[in-house]
Amino acid sequence: MSRPPEPWHLVKQSPLHGTGVFARRDIPAGTRIIEYRGKRITPEQADALHPVNPDDPFHTFFFSLSNGKVIDGGQNGNDARWINHSCAPNCETQESPQGSRVFVFALRDIPAGDELFYDYGLVMDGRITKTLRKQYGCLCGSAACRGTMLALPKEKPGKNEDKKEKKEKKNKKDGKAKKKDEKEKREGKRKKAKS
Ligand SMILES: C[S@@+](CC[C@H](N)C(=O)[O-])C[C@H]1O[C@@H](n2cnc3c(N)ncnc32)[C@H](O)[C@@H]1O
Numbered sequence: 374m375s376r377p378p379e380p381w382h383l384v385k386q387s388p389l390h391g392t393g394v395f396a397r398r399d400i401p402a403g404t405r406i407i408e409y410r411g412k413r414i415t416p417e418q419a420d421a422l423h424p425v426n427p428d429d430p431f432h433t434f435f436f437s438l439s440n441g442k443v444i445d446g447g448q449n450g451n452d453a454r455w456i457n458h459s460c461a462p463n464c465e466t467q468e469s470p471q472g473s474r475v476f477v478f479a480l481r482d483i484p485a486g487d488e489l490f491y492d493y494g495l496v497m498d499g500r501i502t503k504t505l506r507k508q509y510g511c512l513c514g515s516a517a518c519r520g521t522m523l524a525l526p527k528e529k530p531g532k533n534e535d536k537k538e539k540k541e542k543k544n545k546k547d548g549k550a551k552k553k554d555e556k557e558k559r560e561g562k563r564k565k566a567k568s
């Protein structure tokens with residue numbers, strides 16, 4: 374009888390955050406390391422669930438699938454739920470062709486003992502504010518760290534020029550507003566804040 378294959382990973386305390394997952398032995402690039410298991414729930418059910426840790430309300434075991442469902446690694450999950458995020462990861466996640474399962478693959482050769490990471494690229498509804506970025510702040514410390522576990526929209530080429538243009542327009546507008554303000558002050562037409 375053939376024995377089940379030895380796992381590629383082990384779970385232990387991470388220097389980066391809480392519990393992490395590490396290479397048990399050398400892992401060749403392209404290896405399918407582990408499946409991300411857990412209960413399938415709807416996004417509404419995910420939103421309604423209480424935080425796993427009330428002291429860290431932005432902690433998440435959720436993994437969104439392209440079929441609209443969410444895998445909750447906190448319910449019937451496996452060791453994959455402990456894999457931490459990095460902005461310069463050594464692993465990536467791939468959906469099965471049916472889009473119903475997720476597997477973690479090695480992006481490159483990973484030496485035994487290294488911590489395993491993938492880029493969470495968390496997707497949020499609505500605008501990504503500074504506060505949101507901070508709430509999902511990243512501690513990976515890599516040179517490529519974007520400071521957050523959220524997926525950020527790609528910068529459009531020439532965006533800095535757009536920014537410059539916008540700033541110039543704003544300065545012009547502010548100048549006009551200041552003049553208008555001074556005029557209104559003179560004429561006693563300033564609105565009063567509601568009390
Ligand atoms: C799926 S858990 C990963 C296991 C986690 N270390 C633990 O002990 O629960 C995901 C959570 O771990 C934390 N985490 C993972 N990677 C992180 C990183 N690079 N920076 C900051 N927090 C991280 C965040 O709280 C995130 O919501």
Ligand SMILES: [Zn+2]
Nearest residue numbers: 460511513518
């Ligand atoms: Zn980072």
